[in-house]
Amino acid sequence: MSKTRFLSDDERWAAVQQRDHDADGQFYYSVRTTGVYCRPSCGARPALRGNVAFHASTADAEAAGFRACLRCKPDQPPLAERHAAMVAEMCRLIDAAEEEPDLAALAEASGMSRFHFHRIFKSVTGITPKAYAVAQRKARMQQGLAKEATVTDAIYAAGFNSSGRFYAASQQALGMTPSAYRSGGAGSVIRFAIAECSLGPILVASTEVGICAILMGDDPEALARDLQDRFPKAELIGADPGFDKVVAKVIGLVEAPEIGLDLPLDVRGTAFQQRVWQALREIPAGRTVSYAELADMIGAPKGARAVAGACAANAIAVAIPCHRVVRNDGSLSGYRWGVDRKVALLEREGGK
Numbered sequence: 445m446s447k448t449r450f451l452s453d454d455e456r457w458a459a460v461q462q463r464d465h466d467a468d469g470q471f472y473y474s475v476r477t478t479g480v481y482c483r484p485s486c487g488a489r490p491a492l493r494g495n496v497a498f499h500a501s502t503a504d505a506e507a508a509g510f511r512a513c514l515r516c517k518p519d520q521p522p523l524a525e526r527h528a529a530m531v532a533e534m535c536r537l538i539d540a541a542e543e544e545p546d547l548a549a550l551a552e553a554s555g556m557s558r559f560h561f562h563r564i565f566k567s568v569t570g571i572t573p574k575a576y577a578v579a580q581r582k583a584r585m586q587q588g589l590a591k592e593a594t595v596t597d598a599i600y601a602a603g604f605n606s607s608g609r610f611y612a613a614s615q616q617a618l619g620m621t622p623s624a625y626r627s628g629g630a631g632s633v634i635r636f637a638i639a640e641c642s643l644g645p646i647l648v649a650s651t652e653v654g655i656c657a658i659l660m661g662d663d664p665e666a667l668a669r670d671l672q673d674r675f676p677k678a679e680l681i682g683a684d685p686g687f688d689k690v691v692a693k694v695i696g697l698v699e700a701p702e703i704g705l706d707l708p709l710d711v712r713g714t715a716f717q718q719r720v721w722q723a724l725r726e727i728p729a730g731r732t733v734s735y736a737e738l739a740d741m742i743g744a745p746k747g748a749r750a751v752a753g754a755c756a757a758n759a760i761a762v763a764i765p766c767h768r769v770v771r772n773d774g775s776l777s778g779y780r781w782g783v784d785r786k787v788a789l790l791e792r793e794g795g796k
Contacts, residue, residue: 450484456498459484472499472518474510481505486516528743530554531568534561535576544577570719570742579715635681636671637688638664641695643785647671648694649680650687654708658694658761660781674759697762701793702729705763713757720754721764729765729793734772756780762789 450456450470459467467484474481475491481499482488499505502512502519512519520526534550545553550573551561565573634656636649641660647667649657657674659667672680690707697705711721719742726741727733733741735748735755744750755766761781767789771777779786 453498456484457493457496460496461490463487468522472502472505473497474499474505474508479510480513481510481518482513483516483518486513486518488513488515527564528568531565531743534565534573535569538573538577539580547573568743570723575718575722576715579718633679633681634671634675635684635687635690636668637682637684637691638667639691639695641698643698643781643788646695646698648687648691650690651710653710655690655694655760655763656710656712657759658763659759660698660761660785694763698789699792701762701765701789704729707763709760709763711760711764713754716750717754717757720751721758721760724755724758724764724766724768727765727768729768732768732770732774732790734770734774735777736772738769752777765789768793 450459450467456467456471456473458464460473463485465485470484472481472483474497476495476497477491481502497508499508499510505518506512517523521529534554537550537553538545547558547562550565551558554561556564562573565576569576571579634649634651636647636657638645638647640646643660644662645660645664645667647657647659647664647670648655649659649671657671659670661667668682693705693707697703711718713721720738723738723741735752736745738755739745739747739751742751752769755769756778758764758766758780761767767779767786769777776783776786
């Protein structure tokens with residue numbers, strides 16, 4: 445926000461007429477006939493220029509005898525900040541709840557209608573309240589299974605009141621049984637195959653839930669070791685003829701990223717990572733965004749560094765298109781599978 449704009453009354457009046465959000469916080473205006481003062485972006489009925497005065501701060505406006513507008517609430521933080529604070533409070537409520545709160549309960553706690561709350565929550569976080577709750581429950585499952593002495597202890601650590609509900613939710617959230625996840629994938633089956641595409645060796649792996657890894661590199665053996673490190677005790681089934689169609693679809697995506705992928709994904713990560721990855725999937729082919737822009741997209745304008753970390757942690761190449769993220773100046777940044785591959789993918793999309 446520029447500090448050198450809106451210095452003259454003419455500039456300020458133009459900003460009021462345009463309801464310019466960039467002017468909010470730079471000055472306030474009062475209306476003599478109503479006795480109120482407002483933000484420049486206020487959606488109230490336009491006032492006559494002769495009835496309007498400008499003030500540098502809310503204190504100045506109130507010292508002149510004006511009261512705060514009930515519509516734009518100039519004496520409170522900006523609307524975006526109020527929304528962010530409300531959503532943060534609702535996230536804390538979801539985190540602390542033993543049972544997943546339903547949309548109606550969350551909307552009531554926020555003081556909004558269900559529709560308005562759902563829209564604001566998604567605009568701030570990048571995901572729906574339901575998706576956030578599922579991601580948090582999944583994270584608690586993973587943490588509990590890793591730290592607790594028994595699966596029973598993990599059930600209660602994750603906030604479940606019964607083992608039935610825990611097991612019902614765990615298969616979808618973890619892609620395997622809790623005991624299998626706890627033991628590094630022991631007893632679970634992950635099908636995988638290594639093939640060649642125009643960008644070199646590619647490994648595709650899938651659980652019963654969906655594709656859990658698309659890895660690219662120069663050494664097929666290194667790709668297999670990477671998968672094995674992720675699931676050291678899982679049963680890895682390679683060269684399964686029935687898996688050929690899945691691999692073919694993934695290779696088709698690599699060759700033509702704009703076609704998309706109509707296969708389910710088994711996406712594993714923290715709630716923040718999943719917000720970033722979901723936002724990445726909403727970036728259309730042929731478009732690039734900066735880390736800062738991506739951070740804005742998920743409602744975390746100061747989180748560019750964390751966003752970059754989430755991009756680096758993505759193990760599902762192309763289907764979660766972290767190759768569409770560039771530096772703030774438009775230049776290419778690092779890419780987990782090599783900058784040359786990033787360049788090739790963007791060229792195929794017409795993005796560079």
